[in-house]
Amino acid sequence: MRELPSGWVSARLADFCEVYQPPTISKSQLSSNGLYPVYGANGVIGRYDEYNHEDSQLLITCRGATCGSVNISEPKSWINGNAMVVQPNKNCAELKFAEYFFRGAADYSAIISGSAQPQITRQTLAPTLFPLPPLPEQRRIVRKLDTLTARTTTARTHLTAIKKLVERYKNRMIVKAYSGRLTRPDREYVASDKEGLWDIPDQWQWQTIGDVAEIQPCLTPVSEIQDLPHIAPDNIEKNTGKLLDYRTIGEDGVISAKHKFFKGQIVYSKIRPYLRKAVLSVFDGACSADMYPISVKSNCALKYLFYWLLSEDFSYFTSLSDGRTVLPKINMKQLNAAPVPWCEIDEQHEIVRRIETAFAKIDRLAAEAKKALKHTDRLDQRILAKAFAGELVPQDPNDEPAEILLARIRAERAAPKARRGRETRK
8 A cells, every 4th residue: 555645544344344245134034115125135125014223324345346345324224244344434434435435446466255156254454554634534535435426427427328328319310311301302202102101202112021032041051051150039139230249150060051151141040030130241251040141133222221220220120920928029021022112223322321421420439438538437447546545635744643543442341332223223
């Protein structure tokens, strides 16, 4: 631990905190109508008609994958033993100051033991070194941290929301594109005589997938495609057309025949079409029987059909043709009959160009937001580092030094002990 400011002291957690695991009640004792919340490893797990803690407590998850997570209990709660209670002496340390320490400044590498089953014990937690400032300075630090973390939380909320805004923007762009309003919004529109189909420009037509493309299943023995990339629905990100990590047929240990597809085709998932999984193939490969290789005809641009297959509107049309609820699927006949708003090939290419130009701009914005989100997380860590190094707020020489507070606690502990207030209450 670095050199601390004047008035601070490096103290063991056990020097000024009670560290313990309370008694546990079983799940069968919980009641949905209980008067008081019950806290387990990761927060409230139910309710109970008794409580074992009058005041709010700092809780640290002490077992499992979330070991080291921090919670603050409500007043009058029952706290189970799979959460470690850290109870600061109120005359020496602020609960919120200790919470900030464990949320970002504590070195958990020395606290958490076990690899297969991570755990925190009193023996590993109690010796933790804690940079303890004077009590008034703790309160100033907490106020400053509350203000700064509120700002970073707001920034994080706004930055996180950008992902959904990007998706909405792209959906609106696709709607404009396939209604003709992206290229020439001022022309005449004609109504369709088919239910569910919207007005389109008078030079456009409603056609079907079968009119503009050909589904080309090519079932191939697995012995002939061992080295080809193996693409299944799980290898495609929903809604985006992005290909995720994949392996070869041989690496996946495939034993049944698969459909071979070729560079320049669309590979479309017929399972759960509402997930909108399709990818443009830039290589030859093999796909599962849950997917269709699709080639476009001369009257349709490849990417024009691709973006249509990814659209919410196309997903809606596929849902009308399938009555399954357990595992929705669209068969070849249904897919061939699905509608496509068709225009001349030159306008299709222009629509694709405008879609991709708009998507590129919004993707750059999303990338900047993602980068800023990472910076926000790092900023939180820097703020906490400054706080626990005594660099966040000015020191006041009139504050009573933390060493005197600790000496007072040692004297209190040396005196005859009063009964601790952890008893069960109703």
